Amino acid sequence: MDVFQIIGPVMIGPSSSHTAGAVRIGRVVHALLGVVPVRAALELHQSFARTCRGHGTDKALIAGLLGFSPDDQRIRDSLRLAAEQGLTWQFSEVDLKDAHPNSVRITAAGKEGEAVRLVACSIGGGRIQINEVDDLPVDFSGDYPTILLLHQDRLGLIAEITRILAGQQVNIANMQVFRSHRLGQVATFIEADQPIDAQVIKHISDLQGIDKAICLEPFRES
Amino acid sequence: MTKLDEYSLQNLADQASREGTPVWRQVILAQMNETGESETALRQKMAGRLRVMREAIEQGRSQPGRSHSGLSGGDALRHQQAARAGKLLGGTMQSTIVVYALAVAETNAQMGRIVAAPTAGAAGVIPAVLLAAAEQHGYSDDRLLEGLFTAAAVGAVIASRASLSGAEGGCQAECGSAAGMAAAALVEIAGGSPHQAIHACALAIKGHLGLVCDPVAGLVEVPCVKRNAFSAVQALTAADMALAGIESYIPPDEVLDAMRSIGRLMHPDLKETARGGLAATTTGRKAAEEMMREKLS
Numbered sequence A: 001m002d003v004f005q006i007i008g009p010v011m012i013g014p015s016s017s018h019t020a021g022a023v024r025i026g027r028v029v030h031a032l033l034g035v036v037p038v039r040a041a042l043e044l045h046q047s048f049a050r051t052c053r054g055h056g057t058d059k060a061l062i063a064g065l066l067g068f069s070p071d072d073q074r075i076r077d078s079l080r081l082a083a084e085q086g087l088t089w090q091f092s093e094v095d096l097k098d099a100h101p102n103s104v105r106i107t108a109a110g111k112e113g114e115a116v117r118l119v120a121c122s123i124g125g126g127r128i129q130i131n132e133v134d135d136l137p138v139d140f141s142g143d144y145p146t147i148l149l150l151h152q153d154r155l156g157l158i159a160e161i162t163r164i165l166a167g168q169q170v171n172i173a174n175m176q177v178f179r180s181h182r183l184g185q186v187a188t189f190i191e192a193d194q195p196i197d198a199q200v201i202k203h204i205s206d207l208q209g210i211d212k213a214i215c216l217e218p219f220r221e222s
Numbered sequence B: 001m002t003k004l005d006e007y008s009l010q011n012l013a014d015q016a017s018r019e020g021t022p023v024w025r026q027v028i029l030a031q032m033n034e035t036g037e038s039e040t041a042l043r044q045k046m047a048g049r050l051r052v053m054r055e056a057i058e059q060g061r062s063q064p065g066r067s068h069s070g071l072s073g074g075d076a077l078r079h080q081q082a083a084r085a086g087k088l089l090g091g092t093m094q095s096t097i098v099v100y101a102l103a104v105a106e107t108n109a110q111m112g113r114i115v116a117a118p119t120a121g122a123a124g125v126i127p128a129v130l131l132a133a134a135e136q137h138g139y140s141d142d143r144l145l146e147g148l149f150t151a152a153a154v155g156a157v158i159a160s161r162a163s164l165s166g167a168e169g170g171c172q173a174e175c176g177s178a179a180g181m182a183a184a185a186l187v188e189i190a191g192g193s194p195h196q197a198i199h200a201c202a203l204a205i206k207g208h209l210g211l212v213c214d215p216v217a218g219l220v221e222v223p224c225v226k227r228n229a230f231s232a233v234q235a236l237t238a239a240d241m242a243l244a245g246i247e248s249y250i251p252p253d254e255v256l257d258a259m260r261s262i263g264r265l266m267h268p269d270l271k272e273t274a275r276g277g278l279a280a281t282t283t284g285r286k287a288a289e290e291m292m293r294e295k296l297s
Helices: A016-033 A046-050 A057-065 A073-084 A158-168 A198-205 B009-019 B023-035 B041-059 B077-082 B092-109 B126-136 B141-161 B166-189 B194-206 B224-244 B252-265 B282-293
Strands: A010-013 A039-045 A087-094 A103-109 A115-124 A126-132 A136-140 A146-152 A174-178 A186-194 A210-216 B113-115
Touching: A010 A016, A010 B041, A016 A103, A016 A126, A039 A046, A039 A057, A039 A126, A046 A103, A057 A073, A057 A103, A057 A126, A057 A186, A087 B141, A115 B009, A115 B166, A136 A146, A136 A174, A136 A186, A136 B077, A136 B252, A146 A158, A146 A198, A146 B252, A158 A174, A158 A186, A158 A198, A158 B009, A198 A210, B009 B023, B009 B141, B009 B252, B023 B166, B041 B077, B041 B113, B041 B141, B077 B092, B077 B141, B092 B113, B092 B126, B092 B224, B092 B282, B126 B141, B126 B166, B126 B224, B141 B166, B141 B194, B141 B252, B166 B194, B166 B224, B166 B252, B194 B224
Parallel strands: A039 A087
Antiparallel strands: A010 B113, A039 A103, A103 A115, A115 A126, A126 A136, A146 A186, A146 A210, A174 A186
């Protein structure tokens, strides 16, 4: 038991799944892009779409895109703040078939041409699951320090990546490798027990065949 | 090495009695063992949560406006004004608890900052009970923090033995659990025994059995905001009964088992799906339609 998960978390209301979870999803997009986007299309599925306004899911998602944390009191003003920062966005409804009722697909672009597409869901209690990144299936929670890699399907590359981590005393808690036959691209994500140094990410991203290397730090309460 | 039983209220109380300490002391020791944090660090972290609870009360009770949906807002202020004008009947402790619970729940609905304790939907219950008691009886913040540790342990047992979520157990699991946690906490703050604390929990939960989760338009406003107030007052009643030496005839763990089995028997339309009860009334449906008509852009 973690006492502070029962008396906690500190969050912006009204709903841990429709508000706090939504902020965390937006934050993952922000982290994957590395910047506040200039454009974002947010497609909401089922339950997320239905109670969007009342639960402030729209404000929460945009707040996450701005890099806010789930307990940031600016969340209720996020739409105004986003417009001031030059972000334009579009919300719409979508049918994501068998996806979790609280799912959203976000396509975002940065000023310098950075782009990412993500499908994620908010599963309750503020927990989230990232289900797709750039159309590749993944499955991580954002609760651990997470390394997300998009790379070519090169023999030995995975071993080189894990060797770097072992050398830096980073223990791997979870690791999955998803290969898309269509594109020949691979999505690998690694959930680690230790925070990941920026140098480690740089080292990995310099390996031959790595297209994108991003580290997502889990949200820590302020 | 202190480890807590997270599955039995009786074992929680027995362990504390055996060690000759309140439940909260065992909780602090167990958390220190688990995370390596010092007692000072743990108290400071909990103090941060107490601070957010206070701020949520202040924000809510000075706020006359309605929420985005228009379904809630301004009632904490209204109740406070009536109490101050001498119009109410329940006495200061009751009106303070009601004002505080409404205030936090209204703050939650208006995207203010709250502490989910155990959930956002029931976030008004524990702050109302503890902070109203502090105001009336002069308990220090340190005492309140200790109560919050008691509440956490009780919440952990409820989570593993029954449920803390409306989708699984209806409002019995959210406001009911919060009331059980608040009652146990208040008993320990007031100097009651671990045995009395778990009976207070059982009594509070007994008063909530069968309570449905039927939120209008699927939001956390009607009847959620006001239920926080009702639950908080029940928690006070349960704590007082326990301090008076009144016990739950059904042992506390069995009360949790009953809550769990009732949750299973509850129709899905009454478990946070907004399809039954108040959500399905004519007015409730109308509110839901209006929310849906609001176009996404």
